[in-house]
């Protein structure tokens with residue numbers, strides 16, 4: 001099919017040409033004296049993206065799932081109790097992994113469409129007078145439902161109760177797109193993958209670790225080998241890795257971090273907020289609802305759109321792909337057929353999103369959804385034209 005495939009799944013996201021080019025490198029010796037020049041600046045730059053002032057970052061050659069495993073295996077022991085709200089497929093999968101690794105998970109079953117409810121976390125911690133719960137695990141942005149939780153608020157209830165549990169956060173579909181403040185929010189362990197806000201292919205699992213989590217490592221007895229923080233720490237100190245790193249991805253990561261710094265993290269977050277708000281205007285104009293149930297939960301990186309009961313969302317996704325070369329996210333697990341998801345994160349602007357919204361409208365019309373064709377695109381345009389957008393900076397050599 002001519003033209004580009006429109007990739008609007010919530011990860012992997014579009015890889016900017018500049019990052020693609022940066023990864024076109026010959027293979028090299030990852031034990032050479034020159035190699036640390038590439039790797040050493042990556043760690044402080046990643047810490048800045050996490051908002052981490054005190055702590056350390058590890059980069060594993062894995063996907064986000066590997067980073068989940070690394071976070072658990074290095075800091076917890078078999079039989080440890082942890083508390084985790086389940087409100088979507090990714091919180092579910094993380095809980096499943098915790099259970100498979102031998103942790104005892106107090107699951108807070110939560111309606112899909114809501115986020116982590118601080119009052120319920122507080123109740124559970126209040127009942128834990130013995131402080132048996134070792135960690136609270138929250139998915140910051142539940143990619144399955146398009147819901148963002150308030151991590152700072154979760155930390156506040158933990159502090160108010162004086163509960164010593166560690167706070168683990170999955171920031172896979174938020175980091176580099178939605179404001180994240182590791183140190184200010186008192187996060188002890190945050191994880192992400194490379195294929196979302198960092199605009200890279202999948203292949204890097206990144207973990208940010210607080211000094212308290214590092215302390216927990218000393219007594220944690222879960223088995224770890226490939227994902228050992230200690231092995232990483234030892235090699236990383238000199239800019240090396242304990243095994244062969246994913247070399248082109250590290251070059252890509254350097255470029256990605258440079259791009260985020262050039263745009264400025266506050267601007268990156270504002271752009272994602274603006275784009276997401278325009279998408280929600282479109283959904284509203286179509287007469288449809290988001291899976292996210294309230295303004296406080298709306299995600300700035302992904303919108304799950306609920307379709308009328310008479311329509312199968314899978315058909316909309318299939319038509320979008322086959323007829324219009326537009327990739328949309330599917331409804332996962334119990335949301336299958338009930339929602340389609342529009343990913344709006346990474347290297348993206350308004351005009352690209354208008355193309356996607358137009359494609360969604362064509363696919364919905366073909367699938368028999370009853371809505372006013374053009375209404376969503378018009379609503380998003382109205383919103384974005386009114387919203388403040390920083391002007392494009394034209395390089396002086398071109399402007400002259």
Ligand code: PLP
Nearest residue numbers: 063064065090141143172173193
């Ligand atoms: N956590 C969240 C919130 C995700 O969205 C994903 C993937 O989409 C994962 C974890 C798993 O990451 P990966 O697919 O990179 O293993």
